[in-house]
Every structure is written in structure tokens, then in C-alpha cells.
Amino acid sequence: MTEMTAEPVLDKTRQRRRGYWSSVSLDGRKLGFWLAAPAVMMLIFIVIFPLAMQFYLSLTWWTPLDGVRWYRAYESFNIGDNYLRLLTDGALWAALGRTFLLMIVAIPAQFMLGLGLAYLFMEQFVGRKLFYSIILTPMMIVPAVVGLIFFLLFQSTGPVNDTFGLPVSFSWLTDVHRAMLSVIIADTWQWTPLMFLILLAGMLGVPRDQLTAGRLLGASNWQNFRKIILPRIKSVIAIALVLRTVECFKIFDVVFVMTKGGPGVETETISLFLYKKTFADLDWSYVAAIGLTILFSLSLIAACGMAYASMKKN
Amino acid sequence: MTSVQINNVTKRFGDFTAVRDLTLDIPQGQFIALLGPSGCGKTTTMNMIAGLENPSEGSISFNGSDLSGMRLQDRNIGFVFQNYAIFTHLTVYKNLSYGLEVRRLARSEIDRKVRAMAGRMGISHRLGEAASRLSVNEMQKLAIGRSAIVEPRVFLLDEPLSNLDASFRAYMRAELKVLQREFGQTMIYVTHDQIEAMSLADKIAIIDQGRLMQYGAPLDVYNDPHSRFVANFVGSPRINLLDGRLEGESGRLKLLLDGGAEIALSAGAAAEFSRVGFAQAVTLGIRPQHIYLGDRRSPEDIGMRGRVEEIERVGPTRLAYLQVGQTRFLSVDSHDRLSTGEEITFYLRADKSLAFDLATGDRLGGRLH
Numbered sequence: 001m002t003e004m005t006a007e008p009v010l011d012k013t014r015q016r017r018r019g020y021w022s023s024v025s026l027d028g029r030k031l032g033f034w035l036a037a038p039a040v041m042m043l044i045f046i047v048i049f050p051l052a053m054q055f056y057l058s059l060t061w062w063t064p065l066d067g068v069r070w071y072r073a074y075e076s077f078n079i080g081d082n083y084l085r086l087l088t089d090g091a092l093w094a095a096l097g098r099t100f101l102l103m104i105v106a107i108p109a110q111f112m113l114g115l116g117l118a119y120l121f122m123e124q125f126v127g128r129k130l131f132y133s134i135i136l137t138p139m140m141i142v143p144a145v146v147g148l149i150f151f152l153l154f155q156s157t158g159p160v161n162d163t164f165g166l167p168v169s170f171s172w173l174t175d176v177h178r179a180m181l182s183v184i185i186a187d188t189w190q191w192t193p194l195m196f197l198i199l200l201a202g203m204l205g206v207p208r209d210q211l212t213a214g215r216l217l218g219a220s221n222w223q224n225f226r227k228i229i230l231p232r233i234k235s236v237i238a239i240a241l242v243l244r245t246v247e248c249f250k251i252f253d254v255v256f257v258m259t260k261g262g263p264g265v266e267t268e269t270i271s272l273f274l275y276k277k278t279f280a281d282l283d284w285s286y287v288a289a290i291g292l293t294i295l296f297s298l299s300l301i302a303a304c305g306m307a308y309a310s311m312k313k314n
Numbered sequence: 315m316t317s318v319q320i321n322n323v324t325k326r327f328g329d330f331t332a333v334r335d336l337t338l339d340i341p342q343g344q345f346i347a348l349l350g351p352s353g354c355g356k357t358t359t360m361n362m363i364a365g366l367e368n369p370s371e372g373s374i375s376f377n378g379s380d381l382s383g384m385r386l387q388d389r390n391i392g393f394v395f396q397n398y399a400i401f402t403h404l405t406v407y408k409n410l411s412y413g414l415e416v417r418r419l420a421r422s423e424i425d426r427k428v429r430a431m432a433g434r435m436g437i438s439h440r441l442g443e444a445a446s447r448l449s450v451n452e453m454q455k456l457a458i459g460r461s462a463i464v465e466p467r468v469f470l471l472d473e474p475l476s477n478l479d480a481s482f483r484a485y486m487r488a489e490l491k492v493l494q495r496e497f498g499q500t501m502i503y504v505t506h507d508q509i510e511a512m513s514l515a516d517k518i519a520i521i522d523q524g525r526l527m528q529y530g531a532p533l534d535v536y537n538d539p540h541s542r543f544v545a546n547f548v549g550s551p552r553i554n555l556l557d558g559r560l561e562g563e564s565g566r567l568k569l570l571l572d573g574g575a576e577i578a579l580s581a582g583a584a585a586e587f588s589r590v591g592f593a594q595a596v597t598l599g600i601r602p603q604h605i606y607l608g609d610r611r612s613p614e615d616i617g618m619r620g621r622v623e624e625i626e627r628v629g630p631t632r633l634a635y636l637q638v639g640q641t642r643f644l645s646v647d648s649h650d651r652l653s654t655g656e657e658i659t660f661y662l663r664a665d666k667s668l669a670f671d672l673a674t675g676d677r678l679g680g681r682l683h
Contacts, residue, residue: 207399209397209399210400212395212399213399214416215386215387216386216392216461217412217416217461218388218416218417219412219416220387228401231403232403
């Protein structure tokens with residue numbers, strides 16, 4: 001009786017169809033839940049499950065050598081020993097340091113080159129389309145192939161030494177300092193085009209009239225560049241830098257083909273370090289801990305960055 | 315104060331000639347309008363003065379000294395773009411200060427000038443706001459203020475009023491005239507609107523297909539057009555242009571219009587036309603304001619009898635279409651006393667009637683009296 005007084009309008013319908021499922025089609029919220037459910041399940045399976053599994057394994061000593069199934073890994077539960085270990089792992093921090101060194105040199109180099117090229121391409125000139133295609137080519141090449149190209153170029157009997165008249169004893173890929181430089185050059189060669197492409201898109205969006213107006217007000221091209229072009233493409237620059245920073249942090253193929261992280265560990269970036277830990281040391285739970293920590297730290301940095309950006313906007 | 319000399323300038327873009335052998339002498343401190351239909355080369359001319367384009371032939375000088383080779387930023391030209399080209403990523407203040415900052419003036423000096431100019435243009439209250447938030451009318455003021463603040467040698471305005479709403483356009487037209495007097499600078503103004511040109515300019519240069527058709531004071535151009543094009547382009551409502559031919563008959567000269575109307579020419583006019591020969595194809599030009607009703611005012615005026623075909627009201631004035639045979643005259647019905655279908659006698663003022671060569675469009679002789 002109480003039901004009937006609560007919703008008298010639906011009285012007839014209610015008599016015909018009863019129970020939870022009959023009310024789903026009438027209640028927008030319930031219907032929405034069930035329509036979205038499959039997609040949410042899929043998302044949980046694709047995104048949440050691997051992460052959760054990784055977290056679970058990172059808390060154990062699980063390794064393929066034991067022959068224990070993954071869901072029984074809890075038997076070797078270690079209360080975060082892997083996380084304590086990574087804090088004091090000199091090799092890990094050294095690999096991180098090398099990755100940052102590579103980023104700090106390579107990304108500004110790519111940015112400056114890309115910016116300069118993009119500025120040149122704002123003007124029309126003979127062969128612009130041709131050069132445009134040529135400049136974009138490196139970006140299209142598979143990174144492993146880029147690694148191979150530079151592996152060959154930097155051989156001590158290769159064309160680089162030949163061109164500069166350097167002796168065969170002058171090595172690039174096996175030299176403690178020059179190995180990293182070679183990797184940086186290869187990465188810059190491949191990814192300057194992406195910077196160029198993104199920055200050019202931004203620059204072409206700067207209204208021509210405004211640049212002309214600036215010139216007529218007495219500004220030089222350089223003043224216009226600083227006061228009109230750069231401020232207008234700020235957000236494009238940010239996107240380009242973020243994209244390249246993330247990508248550069250993950251660098252693997254080029255280094256793997258060119259130096260395999262050598263000589264010694266001189267070019268061993270974080271990806272190579274993880275690769276070696278996974279396949280040479282089979283230290284899987286530790287790798288899981290490192291992976292999660294990096295993911296968490298990067299997310300935190302990104303979130304802070306975005307919060308800062310939106311704070312500045314307001 | 316700067317005078318501008320355009321000497322035999324030609325500008326070609328590939329096969330297309332935008333400006334042909336243009337010579338124009340612009341005295342210092344004057345307000346000059348470049349008037350012509352779209353695509354006639356007036357904006358190209360303006361761009362060449364600014365240095366945005368280089369002439370293919372000829373030269374442009376300021377105060378007699380050639381500008382070719384001078385860098386854009388050194389020419390010191392105030393340029394107001396049709397779309398204003400406001401720096402939308404900056405504040406109103408920064409827009410105004412741009413030209414001063416790049417000249418590296420002292421901060422206090424910049425501040426003083428910016429505030430003075432903002433006050434002059436009536437945008438002081440918006441100095442701190444983003445320029446992108448201004449209304450179109452305010453953008454127009456900002457664009458002018460931004461150019462004026464650097465005290466340019468020459469002010470160039472490219473159709474600056476065409477984007478404004480009608481009432482503000484009228485206000486801005488008056489305002490521009492005041493500003494020009496205040497700044498005292500030479501101003502060159504590009505427009506396709508003859509009313510704007512007539513009301514603003516000290517002198518009008520009418521350009522068609524890259525050629526200078528006529529250059530003179532607005533009233534001179536209006537009263538004494540050198541060609542059919544100029545007569546047609548200047549003046550509102552538009553001039554009556556009626557094609558026909560000259561014929562001699564028993565020693566008298568007659569103008570036979572294509573629609574059938576006949577005009578007997580006076581001895582004086584006949585003498586003028588005899589120079590160009592008989593049976594010549596001509597166009598008669600008479601402005602609607604120069605057709606009148608009622609009593610003949612001068613013995614030379616040309617009397618006609620026709621029918622009021624249609625009456626059109628344009629604001630406070632009434633326009634009447636008067637039909638003689640198949641020839642139609644547009645006149646201004648200044649006394650509001652005509653009605654459609656009426657048979658009336660009207661007169662063309664002989665001293666204001668013009669004749670042009672049908673083939674070339676050039677003005678023939680003097681006037682029809």
C-alpha cells in the first residue's frame with residue numbers, strides 16, 4: 001500500500017512488470033549504469049587490472065625462477081622491500097641521471113633547431129615543399145633503423161670520422177663521453193622534425209597582419225618574434241616540450257641498437273636498465289616496483305604542472 | 315610634416331598589372347583618398363607607400379628622398395588595417411605601447427604617452443583589459459591610437475570604416491577629420507566608398523584598373539569629371555549616362571539618344587562638338603540633381619517632355635524616373651509634387667550636362683551650352 005501512495009502515477013505499469021529489471025527501463029540512472037557497465041568493465045580490465053597486478057607483484061619476491069603462479073605470489077610477500085631497495089639502488093639512480101642528462105641536452109637542442117627551422121618556413125621560398133618533405137623524413141623512420149643508421153655512421157672506420165679526417169682510433173660509440181653524444185645526435189636527428197612540425201603549425205596560426213603591423217610600428221623581425229610570435233605560440237611550445245620530454249624519457253630502440261647501453265653503462269637509460277633487470281636478472285617484482293614508482297612520480301609531476309598552468313590562466 | 319611623391323610607379327604580379335604608371339603628388343599635411351572599385355590597385359598603391367610591396371618600376375619618395383631600400387621598420391608609417399590587426403594576445407595598454415617599446419623609450423615616457431593617447435581615443439577605462447575583449451568600435455580607436463602614438467610621418471588607412479556599424483561609421487568619419495587636424499600628419503585613405511572619400515578628403519585620387527583616372531578636390535571631381543568612369547563612380551544618386559549619337563541637320567547639331575529622346579544643341583555646344591565630328595557615338599551625362607521641373611531657368615537649358623514612370627523614396631528624398639520614348643532619366647523630386655503616370659516637362663541644366671566619347675569614355679569638349 002505504501003508503494004502505491006508513493007508513485008500513484010506508475011501504478012498500472014507497476015502491476016504489470018515487477019522487480020528490479022522492470023524498473024531499469026523507467027529509471028534513467030539505472031539504465032545509464034547498465035548501458036555504461038560493459039565499457040567500464042573493459043576499461044577496468046585494460047587499465048586497472050595490469051596496474052593492480054603490477055602493484056601486487058611489486059610487493060613480493062615473485063620471479064619466474066621459482067615456478068610459482070602469479071596469483072600465488074603472495075606467498076613471498078615482502079612488505080615493500082622492493083621499494084626500499086630502489087631508493088638505495090645506485091645503478092637505478094645512475095640510469096635515471098643519464099636519462100635526464102640525455103633529456104636536458106637533446107630536448108633543448110631539438111627545440112631550438114625546430115624553432116629556427118619553423119621560423120624559416122613561415123616565409124615562402126623556392127623549394128619550400130620539397131625541403132618540408134625532406135625535413136620531415138627522419139620522423140617517419142623506425143627508431144631501430146635510425147639507431148642502425150647512426151651505428152654505421154659513427155663507426156670508427158665510418159663516414160663521420162672520414163669526413164672530419166679523424167683517425168680510426170677515434171671512436172664514438174665505445175668512448176665513455178662520446179657514446180652519449182652520439183645517442184643525443186641520433187635522437188635529435190630523428191625528433192627535431194616533430195618539434196619543427198608542431199612549432200610551424202603554431203607559427204602559421206599567428207596572423208600575418210599582426211606581424212606586419214608590428215613591423216610598421218617600428219619593430220624589427222627579432223622584436224616581433226619575441227613579442228608577438230613567441231607569446232602567441234606559448235601553449236604550442238608547451239605541448240611540444242611535454243610530448244618530447246615524455247618520449248625522450250622512454251628512449252630505448254636507438255640506444256639499444258647503437259650502444260646496447262655501453263660502453264659499460266655509459267648510455268644505459270632507464271628503459272635499458274629496466275630491460276636488463278627484466279631479461280638478464282629476471283628480477284620481475286623489482287622491475288614492477290620501479291615501473292610503478294616512475295609512473296606515479298611522472299603523474300604527480302604532470303598533475304602539478306597542469307595545476308600550475310590552470311592556476312596561471314586564472 | 316611629410317609630402318609623398320609617387321613617380322611613374324608600376325606594379326606587376328606575374329602577368330597581372332595591379333598599378334600602371336601611377337604618378338601622384340601628395341602635399342604635406344593633406345588628407346588624400348584613394349578611391350576606386352575593389353581590385354583597382356588602390357590597396358597595392360598603399361602597400362607600396364608603406365613598403366609592404368616594392369614597385370616593379372618607378373619610385374616613391376617622402377619629402378623628395380627616395381624610399382627604395384629603406385627597411386620597413388625605419389619608414390615610420392602609421393598603418394591602420396582594414397581588420398585593425400590588433401595584438402589580441404596583449405592588453406590594450408601593451409598594444410598602445412608596442413611602437414614605443416620597440417623604440418626603447420623610457421618606461422615613464424611610455425606610460426605618459428600611452429595614458430595621453432588612451433585619453434584622447436576614449437579608451438582609458440579599458441587599458442588593463444585584454445585587447446581581444448574590445449568591441450569592434452573600440453578596436454578601431456585602438457588601431458588608430460596605436461599608430462598615432464609613434465607620431466608617424468605618414469598615416470595610411472586601409473578602408474578603416476568598412477567593418478563598423480552605420481552610426482559609428484558616421485561618428486568615426488567626423489572623428490578622423492578632427493584627428494587629422496590635430497595630428498597634422500599627411501593621411502592617405504583607401505576606400506571604395508565615394509561618400510567617405512567626398513566627405514573626408516582634401517583631394518581624391520580615383521583609380522580604375524591600376525590607372526589614375528583623376529586627381530583633384532572632391533567638388534572638382536564631382537563637377538568636372540574627366541571621364542565617364544569618374545562621372546559614374548562619384549556622386550549619389552548615380553549620374554544619368556545615356557548613350558546616343560551626334561547628328562547634323564540643316565546646320566544644327568542634334569544629340570539623338572538611343573531610347574529616342576532628342577536634344578537640339580545650342581550654337582555654342584555645336585561649336586564644341588564640331589571638333590569631334592558628326593555622327594559620333596557619345597554618352598550624355600547629367601546628374602539627377604541637375605534635372606529640374608517647373609519654369610525654365612536659363613534659355614540654354616534643355617527642355618524635355620516625358621512621363622513619370624516610377625517614384626522611389628530614399629530616406630527624405632524622392633527619386634523620380636522620367637521616361638522620354640525609351641530613354642529614362644533619373645531625377646530628384648525635390649518638391650514632392652510628382653505622381654506616377656503624370657506627363658511633365660522637365661529641364662536638363664545645360665551648364666551641368668556632360669558628354670563623353672562612347673568608345674573611350676573620355677570627356678568630349680566642354681559642356682552642352
